[in-house]
Each structure stands twice: as C-alpha cells, then as structure tokens.
Amino acid sequence: MRLRNKPWAKPLIEANPQWVVTNPSEYRGKWQERFEKAQPLYIEVGMGKGRFIVEMAKKYPHYNFIGLEMQTVATGIALKKQLVEQLPNLQLVCANGAGLTEFFATDEVAGIYLNFSDPWPKNRQEKRRLTYKSFLAAYKEIMVADGQLEFKTDNRGLFEYSLASLNNFGMTFEKVWLDLHADEEAVVDNVMTEYEEKFSSKGQPIYKLAARF
Template identity: 40%
Template sequence: MRLRKKPWVKDEIFQYTSYSVKEPREWKGKWRTLFGNDYPIHVEFGTGRGNFITTLAKQNPEINYIALEQKQEVLVQAVRKAVALELKNIRFILGNANFVLDFFSDDEIARIYLNFVDPWPKNRHAKRRLTHQNYLNMYQQILQKNGSIHLKTDNEILFEFSLNELSLHPFYQLHDISLNLYRNEENLEKHVQTEYELKFLEQGKPIYRLEATLI
C-alpha cells in the first residue's frame, strides 16, 4: 500500500533538531564534528521505521549511527523511537542513497547496512539495486579501508545478484555468507532484526545475509 504524504510529517521530523539533519550536504566530511567525538560512523541506507538502527545505537554508545530514509512518513517513526530512547549517538537524513557522495566524504564511514532494500526484480531496473556496481563504487569512496557492507534480504534474486556484483568488484572481499541466517537459533540473539525481518521470520521465510569488506 502506498503511503500518502502528510504535510505535517516533514515538519515533525525537523522539529527534533538534535536528531534530524536538515542540510546533510553541509556536514560532508564533518560528521564527527556534529557528533562531537571520533567514534566510528555506521550508516543504514533505507532505515524504515528504525527498529534496527535505534536498537544498535542503544546497544553501542561508542559508535555513531546515521540513518537515511527517503519516505518521510516512515522516517518520522524512526525519529520518534530515537527521541523516546533519548539516544545521543544517532542522526537521521531524509534523503536518497543516490546522493551518498554529496552527504559523505572519502573514507568517512566504517560500515554500511543494507537491510531489506527494494529488490527491483525486473532486469531493466538492475541499476537501481543498491548493490549494483555503480553503488558499490560510491560506497568504495566513502568507506574507510577495511570498512564493510552488511546486507540482509529475504529476496533470493537480489541476494544472488549482490553476490555476483560484489565478487566481480576488485576491492571487496566477501565473507560470512548465510543462505538461512536463523537456521541456527543462536543468531536470533546475535543479530538485531528489522520490522520486516520479524514479519518474515513469523512467515518462516529464510533470511539471506552477507558481509563484504573493502580491501
């Protein structure tokens, strides 16, 4: 179901000035200044309702988190979670992953999360997938050496595509590949779940996961 835009939502997002970054381009290369420390920065592209990123931020106070989401009606829910938890180590961007090079400088990010992103199933839309070579090249610029990409998806076609794209790229090394992450029940405690992920687990769907390190 398509969400209808509500004009007050954007206003609510940006009223939380300690959390929402209205002009992210102004902070390119200066995110540590905004956070006021030198902790590593982890970014989630397509943060959704924010269960994943806010849980991580609560668990890891010595990591800075940036959550990017283009749907304002969804992002406002993530911001509300951060406000309720009184998190100090998270910021939110209302924006699109196409502009990551405008938002982040070279070698600025330690980790990128891609959780249940749009699989764009039609072949003619392959360039829109966030693991296409074009995106991997952008991530290469903003990631630090030994920085990493963490991908989770329920979509087998996207997962196979991502494995192929990453294996063809000369500067990423694949590891920790799982075709059914929660076959081992211990992983339920080890990994933080998104809202989509919890729904898929209830449906018995396998969750595919990989990590790729910039070498």
C-alpha cells in the first residue's frame, strides 16, 4: 500500500546516512562494514514502516539486519524508530528490491524475510510477486547454502501460489503454518508486523512458511 507523501521523509533520510543507504550497490559484498561488528546478515524485502525489522534487531543482537523498502515515506517512518533505538545491528535501505543481486554478493546473506508482500493478484502481474521464480533465483544467489527464507501473509491465494512456486523451484519446506497464531509454540518467538497485528486481531488467519534451497 502506497503511503501519502510526507515532506519530511526525504530530508530526514538524507540527514541520517549512518542509518539509511540509498546507494546499496556500492556496498555489494561489503555490508558488514556498515555494522558495529561482523555477524550473520538477515534482510527483510519490503519492510514497510519497519516494526518487524526493528524488533528483530532488538531481539537478536547477535545478528545483523537490513530492512529494504522502496517507498521513501515508509523508510522515513522506519528511520524514526531506529533514531529512537540506535540499534548497531540494523541498517535501512531505500531502494527497489528487484535489484537484490546488484546489492548483495553471492553467499552474503544468511536469511530473507518476506512479510505481507503485495499479492499482485492478476495473472499478468505474476512476475511482480516476490515469490515468483526470478525472485527465488535472486534469493538463492545471495544466500548462503543453508540460508532460510521465511514468508508471511494474510492472503490465501498468494500463499497457495507461493507454496507451488517454491516447490516447483525445488525448495525444501521446514514448516508450513495455515494459522500461525493458533500455534502456541510459534507465537512465543513470533515477531509481528503492523499488518499482522491488524489482521490477526480481526481473527484472520496468518499463513507462514519457512523453506530452504
């Protein structure tokens, strides 16, 4: 969902280059330089307003995290959270996620999160879905051999499509949840996004999968 323009967002991003990267291709293969110390690197493609990636960085200080978002306003909102937290293991990137292999080197990423991605429901929009085979190929290229892909959505159609797409790509499913919040064990470690809290509070099932190449 595209957010309303906020005049403060772009100047805020430009004033905080220590937290936000707008030229990610320059750090390809060198992302660890952006962090306090070298640690396994996890990225969220389409971080939205940043709740998930900020909370993950707080919960797992022994990992480094990057939140990738193409919308300037959403990045600005996420940046506000980071300015409060000042997390040394978190960086934000304002750029189009379609260029992942230009931004990250082979085997540079330990894991990828896809949360509540745009479903692009029309058949002609299939190639834009973040679980389409071309995106999966990019994830495979930048992730380490045992890296894990996690995907969450409230959209059953997109989830079913994603299950088929990953299966056809030859991926191995670690676990599949058809109602994540009904699994008491899963909920204990679950970090919610803004959308997830909104939809689950209405009783809508949240679908999740964890898979490896």
